[in-house]
Amino acid sequence: MRIRRHFLCLSLALLTVGCASRLPDYNGQTLYMANCANCHGTYGEGDGAVTPALNVVLQDLRYISQRNGGEFPKAWLEEIIDGRERRQGHGPIGMPVWGAVFSQQEGYDDAAQARVSAKVDALLSYLEAIQIQSAAVTN
Numbered sequence: 312m313r314i315r316r317h318f319l320c321l322s323l324a325l326l327t328v329g330c331a332s333r334l335p336d337y338n339g340q341t342l343y344m345a346n347c348a349n350c351h352g353t354y355g356e357g358d359g360a361v362t363p364a365l366n367v368v369l370q371d372l373r374y375i376s377q378r379n380g381g382e383f384p385k386a387w388l389e390e391i392i393d394g395r396e397r398r399q400g401h402g403p404i405g406m407p408v409w410g411a412v413f414s415q416q417e418g419y420d421d422a423a424q425a426r427v428s429a430k431v432d433a434l435l436s437y438l439e440a441i442q443i444q445s446a447a448v449t450n
């Protein structure tokens with residue numbers, strides 16, 4: 312009986328630790344709609360509500376792979392979206408530095424930074440999922 316109770320406590324403790332260290336399951340589409348759609352448009356086509364105020368024409372985010380010879384340039388996009396490693400003037404002008412924005416929301420310790428990366432990863436997966444591969448369309 313006693314052993315069984317110890318076992319129960321141990322299992323609960325492990326469960327708690329396991330849950331605490333697990334990253335939230337971020338939904339890329341939800342993050343996109345909350346943070347990106349007002350510029351890049353609901354479907355990524357570049358016609359978000361604030362685009363008239365930007366002095367640039369936004370590229371259609373559904374054709375990134377096509378513009379890149381059919382490959383989804385994940386590492387490059389991660390740098391663009393996180394933005395913190397890019398020196399000023401080398402990232403897209405007018406694009407918020409999302410690594411910094413998400414850090415402000417999450418924090419700066421290791422666990423918080425893991426959540427920042429997880430958000431960027433979820434956005435990358437979403438962008439990859441909306442790519443249009445048809446060779447017939449050029450943009």
Ligand code: HEC
Nearest residue numbers: 346347350367368369370375392403404405406407409434
């Ligand atoms: C305040 C407006 C604004 C918001 C909000 C915004 N962006 Fe951007 N984004 C831009 C501008 C301006 C550019 C540079 C023009 C371009 O390349 O289309 C850009 C460029 C990009 C590019 C490079 C496109 C390419 O093919 O070169 C990606 C990818 C991108 N943004 C993703 C995102 C994601 C993901 C979010 C949300 C987390 C986001 N953007 C939110 C303005 C914005």
